[in-house]
Amino acid sequence: MHKAGIPLPNDQVNADDVKAVQAMSEKLWKMDLAEQRVALAVLISLCDCIVWWTQRHK
Template identity: 45%
Template sequence: MAQTESNQVQELKEWQPYNLDHYAQKLVSDFRDKKNVLNESHKMRMAVAYGLERFWGEHLRFERDSKQESKEKGEYWKKVWDTLANDILKPTGIQLPNEKVRFDETDKIQKMTERIWEMTLEDRTIVLMVLTKFCDSLVWWTQRYKKKDEN
């Protein structure tokens, strides 16, 4: 990588607005009509404290349930992770692992968690900070867009 490219990547890591509010508003809007899915925004914000690999794996928990509502909640968790990895972090040079994995693929689950744990401490710290703020934005938009008939 050329020196100027390296400096640009470093500058992106040091300070970046990430457009978190824009992405959060879009996700909440996209999932607004799915029953009880937006309640997951609050759970996502709490789950950040448990680490990236646990946050990532939460979509798998919903996959094993046959109810449509659970599947939609899992899709929301996965879409948040996809947005974080592909739209928010990738342009900064941070490569957040994001393989497509199903609940019954134990080896792939283990490889994904290992890849997350193998990220540098600096990158994991940045990702956790960005994910925290992203979830804060999801909660904010959820409070504005959530339909009255849902708890």
């Protein structure tokens, strides 16, 4: 996403650390709405590809 000009927060977060998860969530929600939508579209596409390849190899 950085190459596309959309910087994503990428802090190390431990799933057991509730405050760190909340802080990362706040950073993501503070992103510009258009950037959020692009990042979500890329993530959805990646997940779709992973599912497709997983099913293809079974």
